[in-house]
Amino acid sequence: MTTQATEIYRSHAAIEPFSLHRPKTVVQAVAAMAKSRGRGAYMAGGIDLTDELRAGRKITDLIYLGDVKELAAIGRTSRALVLGGAVTYRQIERDAKIRAALPDLARIWEAVANVRVRAAGSIAGNLIAARSGYDALPALMALDATLHLETGKGARTQPVGKPIPKGALVRRIEIPLTKGLRFLFDRSLKPVVSVALSVSQTAIGIEARAAVGCAHGRAIVKTLNTKGIRSMAELACAAELLASAFADALPEPVSDAIASGAYRRRMAEVQLKRLFASLAEDA
Numbered sequence: 001m002t003t004q005a006t007e008i009y010r011s012h013a014a015i016e017p018f019s020l021h022r023p024k025t026v027v028q029a030v031a032a033m034a035k036s037r038g039r040g041a042y043m044a045g046g047i048d049l050t051d052e053l054r055a056g057r058k059i060t061d062l063i064y065l066g067d068v069k070e071l072a073a074i075g076r077t078s079r080a081l082v083l084g085g086a087v088t089y090r091q092i093e094r095d096a097k098i099r100a101a102l103p104d105l106a107r108i109w110e111a112v113a114n115v116r117v118r119a120a121g122s123i124a125g126n127l128i129a130a131r132s133g134y135d136a137l138p139a140l141m142a143l144d145a146t147l148h149l150e151t152g153k154g155a156r157t158q159p160v161g162k163p164i165p166k167g168a169l170v171r172r173i174e175i176p177l178t179k180g181l182r183f184l185f186d187r188s189l190k191p192v193v194s195v196a197l198s199v200s201q202t203a204i205g206i207e208a209r210a211a212v213g214c215a216h217g218r219a220i221v222k223t224l225n226t227k228g229i230r231s232m233a234e235l236a237c238a239a240e241l242l243a244s245a246f247a248d249a250l251p252e253p254v255s256d257a258i259a260s261g262a263y264r265r266r267m268a269e270v271q272l273k274r275l276f277a278s279l280a281e282d283a
C-alpha cells in the first residue's frame with residue numbers, strides 16, 4: 001500500500017460521492033435498492049456502515065432507514081414479539097412491551113455495549129455487520145427468531161441463523177413467546193466466548209436452545225437433548241450432562257491470540273452450566 005493510500009484508508013477521504021435516499025416506506029426503500037443494481041447500502045445507525053465506507057467500501061446509493069416508521073416499531077402478537085429491523089438496542093432495553101413479554105431480554109440488553117452505541121445501533125445493522133463478537137445473532141438464535149426480509153424478488157422468511165442475501169432489507173424479526181420462556185446470556189468472557197440460553201415449558205416437557213458467540217466465525221446454535229425432562233428442577237439435575245454434550249458437539253472453535261479453541265470449548269461448557277445454575281436459583 002502506498003503512503004497516500006495508507007493516509008486515506010479508514011478516513012472520510014476514502015468515501016466517494018453517493019446519492020442519498022430518504023424513503024418513508026419499505027416499498028420506497030426496496031425500490032431504491034433495486035435501482036442501485038446491488039451497489040446501494042441501507043443505513044440505520046450507521047456505526048458499522050460508516051466504518052466500512054471509511055475502509056474503502058464503494059457504494060453509489062445510500063438508503064437511510066431512519067424515516068421508515070415501520071422499521072422502528074415494536075409489536076406483540078399473542079405468539080411473538082415483533083421488532084422492526086431498525087429497532088435500536090436502547091429500545092430493546094426500555095420498551096414496555098419487551099419488558100412485559102420478555103423481561104430477561106430487556107434486562108440483559110441494558111449491559112450490552114455502551115449507551116451511545118445502544119442509542120444508535122440497530123438490531124438488523126448488528127446482524128448484517130455480522131462480526132463474530134456481536135451479540136444479536138447468538139441471542140436471537142437461542143430465542144429461535146425468524147427474519148422477514150424484502151429482497152428485489154419479493155418477501156421471504158427465514159431462520160435468523162441463515163445467512164442474509166446481499167441487498168435484502170431486514171423488515172422485521174419475530175421472537176416466538178413460548179410458555180414460561182426464560183432467556184439468559186453470559187457475556188462475561190467476551191471476546192473468548194459467550195453463551196445464550198432459552199428455556200421454555202411445552203406440553204411434553206422442557207425445551208432448551210443454547211447458542212455460542214465469539215468462538216467461531218459465526219454463532220452456532222444447538223437444541224439441547226432435554227427428552228424426558230419435565231420440570232426446571234429436573235433440568236437443573238441434568239445441567240452437567242447437557243452442558244458437556246453441548247460443548248462436545250460444537251464444531252472446532254477458533255484458536256487465536258486471545259484463546260485456544262480447546263479453551264473456548266471448555267469455557268462454553270462452564271458458561272452453560274452457570275446459566276443452568278442461575279435458572280435453578282430463580283426457580
Ligand SMILES: Cc1cc2nc3c(=O)[nH]c(=O)nc-3n(C[C@H](O)[C@H](O)[C@H](O)COP(=O)(O)OP(=O)(O)OC[C@H]3O[C@@H](n4cnc5c(N)ncnc54)[C@H](O)[C@@H]3O)c2cc1C
Nearest residue numbers: 042044045046047048049085113121122125126128135170
Ligand atoms: C464502542 C462499541 C462497542 C460495541 N459493543 C457491542 C457489544 O457489546 N455487543 C454488540 O452486539 N455490538 C456492539 N457494538 C456494535 C453495535 O451494536 C453495532 O455496530 C450496531 O448494532 C450496528 O447497527 P447500525 O444500525 O449502526 O448499523 P449500520 O452501520 O447502519 O449498518 C450495518 C450494516 O447493516 C446494513 N443494514 C442496516 N440496517 C439494515 C436493514 N434493516 N436491513 C438490511 N441491511 C441493513 C447496512 O447496509 C450495513 O451493511 C459496539 C460498537 C461500538 C462502536
